[in-house]
Amino acid sequence: MKGKLEGKVAIITGAGQGVGKGIARCMAKAGARCVIADFNEKSGRQVAAELEELGSEALFVHCDVTQRASIDSAVTQSLKFFGRIDILVNNAQRAPLTPTAVMDHTDEIIDLCFETGFRGTFRFMQAAYPHLKASQGNVINIASGAGLDGLAGQAAYGAAKEAIRALSKSAAREWGRDGINVNIICPLANSPGVATLLERAPEMEKRMTAGQPLGRIGDCEEDIGPVAVFLASEDSRYVTGHTLPADGGSSMIR
Numbered sequence: 001m002k003g004k005l006e007g008k009v010a011i012i013t014g015a016g017q018g019v020g021k022g023i024a025r026c027m028a029k030a031g032a033r034c035v036i037a038d039f040n041e042k043s044g045r046q047v048a049a050e051l052e053e054l055g056s057e058a059l060f061v062h063c064d065v066t067q068r069a070s071i072d073s074a075v076t077q078s079l080k081f082f083g084r085i086d087i088l089v090n091n092a093q094r095a096p097l098t099p100t101a102v103m104d105h106t107d108e109i110i111d112l113c114f115e116t117g118f119r120g121t122f123r124f125m126q127a128a129y130p131h132l133k134a135s136q137g138n139v140i141n142i143a144s145g146a147g148l149d150g151l152a153g154q155a156a157y158g159a160a161k162e163a164i165r166a167l168s169k170s171a172a173r174e175w176g177r178d179g180i181n182v183n184i185i186c187p188l189a190n191s192p193g194v195a196t197l198l199e200r201a202p203e204m205e206k207r208m209t210a211g212q213p214l215g216r217i218g219d220c221e222e223d224i225g226p227v228a229v230f231l232a233s234e235d236s237r238y239v240t241g242h243t244l245p246a247d248g249g250s251s252m253i254r
């Protein structure tokens with residue numbers, strides 16, 4: 001994997017912790033220069049510093065993906081610093097911290113899931129498009145088994161993730177001739193977000209791994225990162241519009 005992303009610049013949203021951080025670390029080890037775009041300044045700066053310690057160039061940009069101006073500014077800052085954008089990973093997402101029944105979903109919960117996930121991804125793709133076209137780049141959007149399988153207690157979150165998949169497939173068709181590949185990862189990994197969910201609803205852990213072939217929750221950097229590197233590299237140049245679950249076999253797409 002070493003060197004597979006040499007010379008490339010990756011923007012990773014929500015990379016201040018968890019899956020985004022794992023992807024950023026793995027991409028940096030593969031030679032990419034990473035932009036850590038997160039609304040949590042402390043953790044985002046910390047991750048950028050960690051990447052520098054790995055010997056990689058990194059930039060933290062404060063970015064709230066619910067605000068178009070904030071996204072535009074993140075893209076401008078990335079270009080100013082690195083001069084190009086090759087990879088966009090739309091990873092930032094918020095969701096209720098406890099499972100919520102369909103009948104208990106409020107407008108606020110629905111908005112939270114769609115603003116951060118679906119609309120944030122849509123806006124970032126629009127803002128980055130001309131630069132990805134110039135670099136013949138890659139988009140990797142993060143969806144979820146909660147959407148693929150329609151998990152109980154996660155209706156708005158799962159729906160936002162399925163909306164991201166629909167957007168990704170349309171963009172893959174529209175942007176293929178521009179040289180931009182758009183793919184989707186559905187991860188399962190031990191992020192701080194998942195740790196909080198399991199603290200509040202321990203019964204979820206069994207549900208996450210019951211019947212799962214590999215029988216464990218993955219590691220953000222070791223299990224999810226390499227899948228993102230693959231989808232950002234030349235190795236996957238003939239793959240677009242595809243959903244790749246990195247979840248120990250929890251979801252098998254037929």
Ligand SMILES: NC(=O)c1ccc[n+]([C@@H]2O[C@H](COP(=O)([O-])OP(=O)(O)OC[C@H]3O[C@@H](n4cnc5c(N)ncnc54)[C@H](O)[C@@H]3O)[C@@H](O)[C@H]2O)c1
Nearest residue numbers: 014016017018019039064065091092093144188189191193
């Ligand atoms: N961890 C899993 O098992 C799992 C499973 C399925 C899908 N996912 C998806 O993977 C992605 C990462 O999940 P995670 O578990 O690492 O989450 P997490 O909650 O641990 O981390 C999310 C990160 O996103 C940032 N963020 C949140 N809202 C933001 C905003 N408006 N603007 C900018 N940054 C924002 C947070 O500051 C944080 O750094 C999400 O899209 C999530 O839905 C994760």
